[in-house]
Amino acid sequence: MKPLKGIFILLDGMWVVFKHLFRRPVTLEYPEKKREPNESFRGKPVVKGCIGCGICKSVCPSNAISFSKDENEAVTSYCFDLKKCIFCGNCMYYCPYGAIKMTKSYELASENKSDLQLNYKGGADD
Ligand code: SF4
Numbered sequence: 001m002k003p004l005k006g007i008f009i010l011l012d013g014m015w016v017v018f019k020h021l022f023r024r025p026v027t028l029e030y031p032e033k034k035r036e037p038n039e040s041f042r043g044k045p046v047v048k049g050c051i052g053c054g055i056c057k058s059v060c061p062s063n064a065i066s067f068s069k070d071e072n073e074a075v076t077s078y079c080f081d082l083k084k085c086i087f088c089g090n091c092m093y094y095c096p097y098g099a100i101k102m103t104k105s106y107e108l109a110s111e112n113k114s115d116l117q118l119n120y121k122g123g124a125d126d
């Protein structure tokens, strides 16, 4: 009885493999082929036209935002720390000036820590 059961299990497994031979694969051959993220995807954050009100900083749950101002209160530099950012989008949603955008760029991994500091000059995109 036992050898017969083994054959049935084997056939069952082969049937599963056979069925999948004719199905469209759900994976892509990344990085040669890439999937376009959907409209609501939140990737690399960029900033342009920041006036330094500080709202983004106060709503960021992971303290990933820092910026500095000169004596005239003009923003001189703005930084997203991707080591901390969780891509929640709060900064973008709460900025009253629409200065922050979350792009569809997602290939952000790096072996160099400094690459994960996104620095923008003068509150504007580099
Ligand atoms: S990015 Fe927007 S919310 Fe953040 S400091 Fe600049 S203007 Fe204010």
Ligand code: SF4
Pocket: 045, 056, 059, 060, 061, 062, 063, 064, 065, 080, 084, 085, 086, 087, 088, 089, 090, 091, 092
């Ligand atoms: S996306 Fe979220 S975690 Fe990242 S900087 Fe903006 S508020 Fe902070």
